[in-house]
Amino acid sequence: MGENNYMDTGRLEAFYDAIIAIIVTVLVLELPQPATATLASMWAIKTSYFAYLLSFLVCANLWQYHHLIYQNVEKIDTKIIWLNILLMFVFSLIPYLTIFAADYPNSLLTQSLYGLDFIIVDIILYIMAKSLVRLNSDQEYLKDALNVKNALYIPFAIFIVGFIIAFLGYPIAISICCLITIVRSIILSLK
Template sequence: MGKINYMETGRLEAFYDAIIAIIVTVLVLELPQPASASLASIWAIKTSYFAYLISFLVCTNLWQYHHLIYQHVDKINAKIIWLNILLMLIVSVVPYLTIFVANNPFSFLTQVLYGVDFLLINVILYVMAQSLIKMNPDQEFLKEALDVKNSIIIPTALFVVGLVGAFLGHPILISVCVLITIVRSILYSLR
């Protein structure tokens, strides 16, 4: 068995920062312009603003979470890099799904795809958290920052509630559960 090559985190963090910045920029560029300069025209595209807000908060929350984690990580390996690349692949779909949901807010398919994207993000974050804790066992704050219950289990449970609600005929519950998860996560990080 070959020796595991450990690496520093700087380049990974810079790559992650750049990708999130691009995704957030694409999100705002995809917002439709109101048909006219009136409150009625702005209100007519409220679902686009709602979907944008959720997706923006998801992206910025992921950036904040990533920053919090990696300031306490001493070493990473190729597995961690590939988990981050997979995470970026899943996160990069957020602008596309945001427009899809904004244009079809009550569609079962669009809401399920939106919810599954965020569920996949949580699964990848869980696997990454476990790998980072195993690789950096002496970092006590890392274990606290990667609190599986608050970071992974509760958000996943909320996503499942949204998916069940969608199956019962209320597809917009997925977006609502995503929003609840993000607001909860932001409030938790501010403690």
């Protein structure tokens, strides 16, 4: 591939920022209102609050990870653009799946779909990481930032544990494992 086929990352980053902002806005707009203005009514919709918090943290974490990656990327190609579009397509399901999982927290189907979305995002990020390192092979920091073991393999393993526990009769384990991966990722990003 010739040098002329590479593109700047600015427009891709702006598109990504806009999509994440829209997803976060939709998430908060989908939160149900309590039946009355009491703590008991607010407590009654605690699963919605938990699902919102988890999904918001996922959005913030993915945005931060994307920013970390692209501040060190000098060039992208059409494959990277399409991987990002596919990532945004899968990720844009988060508001819908958040409400679905919040409304049916003990349903294996809803929790599985919610967790599956995370797994597909991880797979797309893995493919994108490999492609970005290949295109930007001279960027040592990028190789460290895209440490596949820390960023993708370990969360994938945690998701699998969540699915196994869910199939043993505790569907909410998938959401809890999603929370564990997000908290772990945030802690690693602060180091």
